[in-house]
Amino acid sequence: MADTSSESASHPLPASGDDAKAKAPVGTLRTLWPFVLRQRGLLVAWLLALAASSAATLSLPVAVRMMIDRGFGSGSNIDAAFALLFLVAVALAIATAARFFFVSLLGERVIADLRTRLYAHLVGLDQSFYERTRSGELVSRLSADTELLRSVVGSGMSVALRSVVMVLGSMTMLVVTSPRLAAYTLVGIPVFVLPLVLGGRRLQKLSRSAQDRVADANTLAAETLGAIRTVQAHAREGWERGRFAEAVARSVATARKRIGVQAIVTAVAITAIFGAITIVLWSGAHDVAAGTLSPGTLGQFVLYALLGGGSVGALAEVWNELQRAAGGMGRINELLVETSTLQAPEHAQALPTRVRGELQFDQVTFHYPARADAPALEGFSLHVRPGETVALVGPSGAGKSTVFALLLRFHDPQAGAVRVDGVDVRALDPVELRDHIALVPQQPTIFAASARDNIRYGRLEASDAEVEDAAASAEAHAFIAALPQGYDEQLGERGARLSGGQQQRVVIARALLRDAPILLLDEATSALDAQSERAVQHALENLMQGRTTLVIAHRLATVLKADRIVVMDQGRIVAEGTHEELLAQGGLYADLARLQFLG
């Protein structure tokens, strides 16, 4: 059987960005307002440019009329009429460029601000939030949902406001230009617009389901390619090919419907627009022939009608965009209102300047928020003296990791108290508390950064020499120095370029550099070869020296060296003593030791 343990059948995320089925009302976008107001300068510059470009656009038809009537009509003012037309066009060009620049920049700034704020909020949320939230979901909100909003602030908002100005402006100008033709047009508009709006709605629904079908196929591909070992080990390549082909075929079938409707809508749109223009021109031509209307005025009228009609279309489109963005804003708001249940107390107590590292659990009872019925620790009491090494041993689910979580104050117990140097951890600022603790987790966490920066994560202000000293004590200096770029070598995502034992030693170096009086060590369970094992063991011994150490033990060497072994089962302590004492007692420890430590 192939080893598939390293594969996680990654569950498809709901693609937040695309999935915006606009459940939130458009008013949700109000949340953005304070962020927009913070860019006051850009906002004012944009509004000025918008006013200028709208004025230029609205005067363009007038310039065209003058060009036709004066330029072509009499022939005397040709140069002046064309010069005026060109000037208006240049003004329009400059104002449009300025408008685009200011509003796009405004969009970028506002969204950068929102993303920064959202991330800052997320990293501060407590563990219980992360236990019920998938990190992929958060990343998707940070990227896809903010991207939706970026396009709203950076363009949608601009198009909406501009279109409203244009619709109002061109309607006024239609009436001013020719009240009679304007009356015809206003009566005629709904007749032409209604089928387009209906077609547009249908089109939108279809394009959403086309997107969904494409997403289905992508999800299938992501899931199976991510678990390719399992697929191949089961010889399911042929079957998966078939499934993917079917999913793709379904997306084509949906797309075909959309394309068909779009083709019809296009035909209707062209007929409607040219029908309208023909009718206005026809009616206007009679007026021109009768001498009641100049040709230029007719041209001016048609241009205003086109401007107004185009802007109505743009408004309809932007409305959809606003709805999608409101969905994104709603999801981001859900995150922004999340609060940590673990707040720093208003008047946090300070730990002594030299923390001795005395740990006390007093009758602690704790259950995870998701498991109200099953306590992870129950009446748990433990006293660890400064500098002592205590090994926690117990079957899976006994509560060993929970002891760590409470010491780090990732959660607060429902009863009892956890104390460091006699101070209840609830009275401390969590950041100050954690400053005195070094954690070496079972799975080493390596960031996609250089070896040096990975170690320095333990203490950001450490010098290069201190980093290298820590690496040396962690038996990591030799292999890091041998990397092509030495300490500057990028370790790759999740430490892809290091072996398991090397990753562990980098993390130990990080903990050494942290130089905290309290060490929480969750020993790795994965077997290393004898040489790596010895190096890691050596590194750990250096790390534990002179610190209060709680270790979740998986190795014989560790339990043998511990000052005391605490045996846990179902959230309680069932025995305590040294390896020999506990072996002699028999019971749970003897069973565990036979399985885990003595092979």
Ligand SMILES: Nc1ncnc2c1ncn2[C@@H]1O[C@H](COP(=O)(O)OP(=O)(O)OP(=O)(O)O)[C@@H](O)[C@H]1O
């Ligand atoms: N985030 C969580 N939400 C709900 N229940 C949890 C959570 N984490 C742990 N538990 C439960 O709490 C109990 C103690 O878990 P804990 O992780 O402390 O055990 P452990 O001794 O460290 O086990 P292992 O050796 O397998 O890591 C278990 O019953 C577990 O199912």
